Amino acid sequence: MNNLYAVDKFIESVKKILQDKPLGSIQWFVLYQSCLGKTYGEIAEASGYGNNYIKEIGSELWQDLSIALGKRVTKKNLHLALNNHLQSEIANGENQLQQKFGEESSLEIVSPDFFSASKIEFPSGPVALSSPFYINRPSLEELVCNEVLQPGCLIRLKAPRKMGKSSLLNRMIAYARDQNYQIVYLDFQEADRDIFVSLDKFLRWFCVNVTRQLNLLPCLDDFWDTEMGSKVSCKIYFEAYLLQHIDDSPIVLALNEVHRIFEHPNIAQDFLPMLRFWHEQAKQDRTWQKLRMVVVHTTEIYIPLKLNQSPFNVGITITLPPFTLKEVQNLALRYGLDWSGNSEGAKRLAPLQAMVGGHPYLVNLAFYHLCQGEMTLDMLLETASTPVGIYGQHLRELLTLLQAEPELILAMEQVIATDGKVELDAIAAYKLESMGLVQLNGNEASSKCELYRLYFSQQFEKQNSANAYSKFTI
Template sequence: MIVKFLNKLLDRNPQPAPIIPTEKTGLIKISGCDNPKRKGDIIFVHGLGGGARTTWHPQELDNDDNFWPMWLAKERSDLGIWCFGYNAAPFEWKGSTMPLFDRAGNLLEYLTINNIREHPLIFITHSMGGLLVKEMLRNAQTFNKTKVIEKTQGIVFLSTPHTGSHLADLVTNIGTFTRSTISVDELKSHIPQLRQLNEWYRQNVDKMAITTKVYFETQAILGILVVDPDSANPGIKDVQPTATDENHISITKPKSPNNLVYQGVSRFIQAQLSNIPSQPEPKSSNLVYIPRPKIENQCFESILQPGVLLRIKSPRKMGKTTLMRQIFAHAKEAGYQTVSINLWSPEILTDLHTFLQSFCAILSLELGLEDKTDQLWKPTLSNQTNCTNYLKKYILANLDTPLVLGLDNIDEIFPYTEITQQFSALLRGWKENPNNEESLQKLRLVISHSENVYVSLNVNQSPFNVGLPVEIGEFNFTQSQELVEKYGLNLSDVDINKLREMIDGHPYLLTTALDKITKDNLTVEQFIKIAPTDESPYRSFLANLLHELENDQFLKTTMQQVINSDISIKIDSEQAFKLRSLGLIELHGNEVKCLCNLYCIYFKSQFSNAKTS
């Protein structure tokens, strides 16, 4: 359609066309939109001069289903596929248009009335459509309509002018032939509003946990590269824009499912939405599982990459092991071998030789292979070399598929300095060498830990500063609501907030509370009353935390400072990391605050009793 407008633009005697409504406006159902059990919604949003359906069709047909929204629907019948149409005429004589800010509010309202924000969302956007979606999210944040943000898993930008479009420049340069509309004016290169919108998205995209995928054109239309590579790049860390052999129009019109853009978007959707294993309804807190889709999808996509290293870090009892199980389940679905090893018993941690031989022996047995450490361990070689050779030449050589190796709670070895240093160097070497070692391409590593590494490690030999860092923390309000629903409890938002004031969104504390409330038929007020007492289901848990503090006088003194302050305070950084690894505090920049009222009440009582005894 824009090609037609450009041709009209270059006509020496253009005549205004009658004002007619655009082909279709609002949310257009393509497939699966009425399925209440669908796993997600995909929404196509066209750009300047486009149409709800025609933008995505190879021949710009409005009434033909042989286009990629329908191809996606055939691939994934469990998803709702939608197209959003709106007036965005390139030239004033084509029709009236709505300013971007108003149109963003319009889209947000359509999502609300169609209940689309009840399911995970992915937007596929072209040109100005990408700006529209970004502005919609900014509106949602401004007006506290956070549900649509929480449900948005990803955005695909196809030639979106994040810093301006040469089409707008073209209109400006030959303005004697045409009058630009509000839509075109908003696209003029580097105008303050556009820069502010892109800066807002860059600063907030990580906080919103939205995954971004970018494609850009490399072919000109009538000598014009409408959106150049610099303008198409949103400048987000770790987001590498993908070049296509397309122009500004053809990039949205794959002719077959073999097209680069179609295949890439299909995989993007697969990674963001469809790879979260379904979970059975829990019967107890041991079976409770609340998905963290944005984190999980990132891990699921990464674990399929050769030589990857995932580093899961969180305070204790936040769900590191549960997340590792989800990663393993996904890897098994892909046909990979998985092994989780816990080598942190004292009899194995006596010396490096014993530790590494035990590691190789247990790994062999877990994979159903004979333990050949005695035969293959060469006395003339170092323990590290023997371990690496055993892994490459025996373990991986006998596997036909990739191996996902999990090392849970690896911080248990931190007190053993030599083992920590040497084993860390091994892990870093296995991560760094897959490009040069074909056999190591089969290996994927997943390590989890609660504490920071206090052992002195060479920065070039540490596995804790490479790979994909994955940090998980407390549940937010929405996740807390979901957990309450899984227990079948009818708690109001007020009750949930009261519970969160006492125990925050700590996964273990929350599931334990809901277990107690369910089994003993308690009200929230009754549970809150017993939570910090000897009747508490946390009694042993709290006693263990107290024991940790009593064994470290400096840490105990620091915790006393924290609980005696009603505001965030600054403490020694090492003590802050230790308290956070125990899950006792939350970080606020360079300051800290006690995580929840439960800890404040309990530790104040215990420290006070110690003084009087």
């Protein structure tokens, strides 16, 4: 079974079969790879886990499926067992239709071996927990999952947009749930604009949201004291009410899109230090050790807000890395690009890896278009840096950010003027790195990828030509 449609059908079938026993991300990965016919050794190599651990995961999976289906399921007969189950479901559906309408049903049976690229969703937003398109990077996932076990921890996930922050956050939350931790998830994009009018209004909104997600009744007025101030009131509310009225299981407070707060200095200058203080309290107070905080924000926001450094440096910082060539090859296989599965395929993918620098979203976008049959890899690479290429919108957004600060334009011109590294002003280097445009070694910068070097060199050349023409005509 070498196509994604068949795999998707089987995955959906397993979801229904094991609906009372949800699987973790590594279990879905083993199942997906097994459906593709991969050996335990190949799965272990692709995932980064040990061979024995992967075998153990597989063994538990087949046992759970055997119990649920009432017949023995193994890795070898997995295709047959799931295919028989699907055909049985289809037959039962037809029988029910016939019984209901008293006539032959015209239900169309689609072969599970039929591949349809239209079944692949356009890459947008976090990658679903059960999605085969999530690339597991054990060193990253294990670091985050181990850290959330630490009493009173504070984890920061930061990176430019579409690097996979929310996808990683969701997997950490799933892991915490498996540990029976209570989860509170707040996305600051959901907050109305008037919530940010004052610190008091914002903190009351914050406390009410946390309270309801813990299935408690809000009673802010019992703890809120205007004379003590909003921050102290908020602290007392957490300390004397929320953290006291839950059992001993820790709370994971996951705060996503925190850069929305950076846009409101009147809130940020008090709220962020408050989180820092809570984290420090946990070092000496067992009550606060129940609270595990995860803060997620994008770094491009530093540019329009004129920030010369991160407004929130505390706790352990996780910066998401780009995909390696091996991970790019792994993802290509999951998109059904079978030609990518050997050493020759890796050579064909190397120019794409160099073009986008392993940027997770840009790699996914490339494979989406390739598996739709819209273009060849050579065509994609040839047009990648042009306005009509698949990355046009992404590139225009970056250009707009750059144009907001002329000194960054000059700094980026220096970077693309050489194939090597160039020393930049520390602040300019920091901001370009925050945008994901350069990689740094100290203050020495080089272009993050060929895509950015080509695109910005073309744009700067046009701009310089236009300026020269303007001076000439004057």
